Amino acid sequence: MANAFDVTELTFTYRGRSRPALSHVTLGLEEDRTLGVLGHSGAGKSTLLAALAAVVPAVKKGTMSGDVTLRGASLAGKKPRDVAGDVAFVFEDFDAALVATTVEDEVAFGPRHLGVPAGDIGGRVGDALAACGLAGLEARRVETLSGGQKQRLAVAAALATDARLLLFDEAATDLDPAGKATLQAIITDLGPRGRTAVVADNEAAQALTWNEVALLGGGELVARGSPLRTLADEELCRRAGVAALNFLNYFERRGDGFRLLPGVEIGRLKYDEPPPAAGPPAVVADDLTLTYASGVTALSGFNLAIREGDFVALVGENGGGKTTFAKAAAGLLSPTAGEVLVGGRPPTKLSAKQRARAVGYLFQNPDHQIFQPTVREEVAFGPRQLGLPGYDIERRVAAAVAAVDLEGREDEDPFTMPKGDRQRVALASVLAVEPEILVMDEPTTGLDRREVASLMDAVTALNRRGTTVIFITHAMDVVAGYARRVAVVAGGRVAGEGTPREVLADDELLSRAGLRPPVAARLARDLGLDAVTGDELTRALRIPGRRTEI
Amino acid sequence: MNQPPLKRLHPATRLALLVLTLVLLTTFNHPAYVTPLVAGVTLAALYLCGAGTSLRRTAPLAAAFVVLSALLWPPFIKTGEPWAHVWVYRATNLGVLYGLAVGLRTVGMLVAGLAFLAVTTPEEFSEALRTYRVPRGATVTLTLAFRLLPVMFETSARALEAQRARGLDFGSSFLSQARRALPLVVPVFLYSLRSADQLATSLELRGYHTTKRPTPYGARPASAWDWGVWTAMVAVVAAAVVIRLSGHGAVLPGRL
Numbered sequence: 001m002a003n004a005f006d007v008t009e010l011t012f013t014y015r016g017r018s019r020p021a022l023s024h025v026t027l028g029l030e031e032d033r034t035l036g037v038l039g040h041s042g043a044g045k046s047t048l049l050a051a052l053a054a055v056v057p058a059v060k061k062g063t064m065s066g067d068v069t070l071r072g073a074s075l076a077g078k079k080p081r082d083v084a085g086d087v088a089f090v091f092e093d094f095d096a097a098l099v100a101t102t103v104e105d106e107v108a109f110g111p112r113h114l115g116v117p118a119g120d121i122g123g124r125v126g127d128a129l130a131a132c133g134l135a136g137l138e139a140r141r142v143e144t145l146s147g148g149q150k151q152r153l154a155v156a157a158a159l160a161t162d163a164r165l166l167l168f169d170e171a172a173t174d175l176d177p178a179g180k181a182t183l184q185a186i187i188t189d190l191g192p193r194g195r196t197a198v199v200a201d202n203e204a205a206q207a208l209t210w211n212e213v214a215l216l217g218g219g220e221l222v223a224r225g226s227p228l229r230t231l232a233d234e235e236l237c238r239r240a241g242v243a244a245l246n247f248l249n250y251f252e253r254r255g256d257g258f259r260l261l262p263g264v265e266i267g268r269l270k271y272d273e274p275p276p277a278a279g280p281p282a283v284v285a286d287d288l289t290l291t292y293a294s295g296v297t298a299l300s301g302f303n304l305a306i307r308e309g310d311f312v313a314l315v316g317e318n319g320g321g322k323t324t325f326a327k328a329a330a331g332l333l334s335p336t337a338g339e340v341l342v343g344g345r346p347p348t349k350l351s352a353k354q355r356a357r358a359v360g361y362l363f364q365n366p367d368h369q370i371f372q373p374t375v376r377e378e379v380a381f382g383p384r385q386l387g388l389p390g391y392d393i394e395r396r397v398a399a400a401v402a403a404v405d406l407e408g409r410e411d412e413d414p415f416t417m418p419k420g421d422r423q424r425v426a427l428a429s430v431l432a433v434e435p436e437i438l439v440m441d442e443p444t445t446g447l448d449r450r451e452v453a454s455l456m457d458a459v460t461a462l463n464r465r466g467t468t469v470i471f472i473t474h475a476m477d478v479v480a481g482y483a484r485r486v487a488v489v490a491g492g493r494v495a496g497e498g499t500p501r502e503v504l505a506d507d508e509l510l511s512r513a514g515l516r517p518p519v520a521a522r523l524a525r526d527l528g529l530d531a532v533t534g535d536e537l538t539r540a541l542r543i544p545g546r547r548t549e550i
Numbered sequence: 551m552n553q554p555p556l557k558r559l560h561p562a563t564r565l566a567l568l569v570l571t572l573v574l575l576t577t578f579n580h581p582a583y584v585t586p587l588v589a590g591v592t593l594a595a596l597y598l599c600g601a602g603t604s605l606r607r608t609a610p611l612a613a614a615f616v617v618l619s620a621l622l623w624p625p626f627i628k629t630g631e632p633w634a635h636v637w638v639y640r641a642t643n644l645g646v647l648y649g650l651a652v653g654l655r656t657v658g659m660l661v662a663g664l665a666f667l668a669v670t671t672p673e674e675f676s677e678a679l680r681t682y683r684v685p686r687g688a689t690v691t692l693t694l695a696f697r698l699l700p701v702m703f704e705t706s707a708r709a710l711e712a713q714r715a716r717g718l719d720f721g722s723s724f725l726s727q728a729r730r731a732l733p734l735v736v737p738v739f740l741y742s743l744r745s746a747d748q749l750a751t752s753l754e755l756r757g758y759h760t761t762k763r764p765t766p767y768g769a770r771p772a773s774a775w776d777w778g779v780w781t782a783m784v785a786v787v788a789a790a791v792v793i794r795l796s797g798h799g800a801v802l803p804g805r806l
């Protein structure tokens with residue numbers, strides 16, 4: 001029987017680029033299997049998926065050599081419309097790929113255009129919506145859905161086409177941990193239902209449940225094998241720019257979970273926990289209620305106090321109110337009732353300049369923020385608005401660019417940079433204003449391991465110099481690795497707060513907010529440890545006779 | 551959930567009703583004839599289309615438009631008895647009546663349009679256009695434009711927020727706001743370009759083809775009710791045209 005797909009010696013270079021996005025990649029996958037494709041930003045993951053859908057080279061032009069076959073049939077000369085019905089694609093930018101105005105019409109679009117008889121469409125739509133947890137929302141207008149709901153809608157639309165090969169290009173980026181778990185369950189269930197899936201992702205932990213993983217680095221296939229052994233290999237993961245799950249070297253797979261290898265000893269750990277911030281309150285939300293013009297109440301009785309110099313993660317379910325609170329703290333939204341104070345004053349009462357100096361806001365999508373032709377001008381925009389003298393603007397630009405490690409790239413056009421670099425340009429442009437408080441809305445979404453570390457290390461350095469940092473995230477490993485304090489937001493209010501270790505140990509609180517601890521914390525807890533990061537867990541485990549470097 | 555009565559009609563019937571209502575409103579230019587028509591359209595919008603929310607939002611604009619029209623048209627109408635003369639502003643009684651009728655008529659058209667939008671999704675609009683044999687490429691473009699508009703508004707709003715967060719003061723005057731908002735066109739334009747590119751790929755991968763007709767889904771075939779409403783509306787418009795041609799319902803018979 002032919003494989004679901006075979007890629008043979010595939011090399012592809014985008015038009016106008018000198019370096020190939022994919023170089024001599026050979027990869028095949030049997031039917032009814034799930035393959036995770038991991039690698040750093042620009043590793044070639046999206047290009048590989050695009051080649052499997054005939055998007056490359058038919059739509060995204062370039063030079064291609066090698067061959068791609070679907071179930072034995074070559075895609076040479078084919079267009080995406082020729083594989084429609086056989087291949088379904090869930091894009092990273094799911095919002096831009098949604099075509100209809102209501103949820104039901106969106107899911108029905110594929111079946112209708114693929115010639116599915118009218119009598120069968122309703123069933124397909126209902127099944128797909130139920131599988132993605134969207135049943136009951138059939139009549140909702142697409143633009144009124146939350147980001148997470150739209151992402152699930154994109155998946156439902158793909159499922160409804162009944163394609164045999166489903167391609168997921170970083171399809172879980174906007175989902176909360178519970179949403180990611182739901183998507184994982186949907187994808188895991190595809191194999192037994194006779195479907196093949198290829199899932200491109202940055203997060204190694206997401207790939208543990210797939211049948212196989214392939215690591216890409218610099219456009220080349222670095223490795224392919226079982227998730228457990230491949231993702232535990234430090235060297236392979238380093239070449240692919242993926243965070244290795246070193247601690248898995250001490251485990252073996254058992255059913256759906258993992259079991260400690262025989263003979264592994266469990267040590268005790270001492271943690272160097274940073275002391276809680278003790279400065280005066282930087283941001284205080286007192287019984288804050290905020291209702292949008294649409295009538296949706298995003299915050300109701302929201303109470304939170306953040307002290308100067310703190311490093312706080314806001315976590316919680318999609319639509320829980322995290323972004324609304326952050327925008328209220330930045331003075332971008334006005335409370336309906338209650339109050340939010342920044343440095344003792346309502347931010348909406350401050351002038352634009354005072355507000356910018358008090359709170360810097362980094363948006364999730366850097367493309368909504370960047371608009372200048374060079375990095376230098378982009379970073380200088382904020383200080384110019386403050387009316388600062390030229391020498392001070394130059395000093396601030398230099399300092400901000402250095403803080404995000406973009407020195408020497410000041411004259412580049414930010415729009416041509418990779419997403420991780422654009423995010424750092426956006427951060428530099430906020431830092432140049434030298435705000436007392438830095439608020440970041442999902443700053444690590446879509447970034448690879450190196451980019452996440454680079455961004456968060458820069459922010460940590462700022463925090464050490466006194467900047468109060470508040471960041472919203474769904475990445476629980478980033479929370480565990482960087483935050484000093486965590487506020488769990490659910491249903492428009494703060495459901496609980498504490499140190500990362502305290503919060504990640506509180507199952508009831510996490511479950512209420514649609515959260516799950518990172519895989520290292522879950523395995524650690526099974527062993528009676530309170531480690532929350534992979535490094536901590538690795539330090540706690542030891543195989544007798546093997547020297548462990550700490 | 552209760553559907554507004556007009557929602558139960560076939561989309562093609564709703565589109566025909568809209569077009570015939572617009573024709574009906576342009577038949578007369580006398581306020582005594584236009585006012586009951588506008589009142590009828592408004593009542594239909596409220597009780598047959600459930601367009602109350604959008605009508606309430608636009609009511610101040612509509613009222614201002616009627617007043618402005620009644621004031622601005624008279625200087626261009628020389629016939630009739632002098633009615634007001636203030637410095638260079640001259641108005642005749644027929645000029646004021648005509649301006650009032652034009653203002654009311656335009657408000658009636660606005661109400662009809664809002665009523666249509668309240669009961670018709672872009673997909674239904676597309677289905678209606680297909681029924682009247684409008685080329686498929688045009689109908690899909692129109693549907694996608696409806697879909698992308700909110701995305702562009704959202705992108706614009708976020709771009710504005712991002713610049714406000716960096717200290718950009720948009721000022722209070724319209725001119726300063728427009729001047730400062732100009733650079734924001736860049737991210738919105740780039741995002742729209744990227745979106746359009748991805749949308750085209752997404753459409754292709756989901757089987758869209760300009761020459762292939764999709765399976766009808768959710769659209770009921772036209773019923774006897776549709777034919778009845780269609781016929782009744784054509785009869786009303788025909789009667790209105792006959793009344794107008796017989797010399798009634800016009801302040802200025804030579805004008806539309």
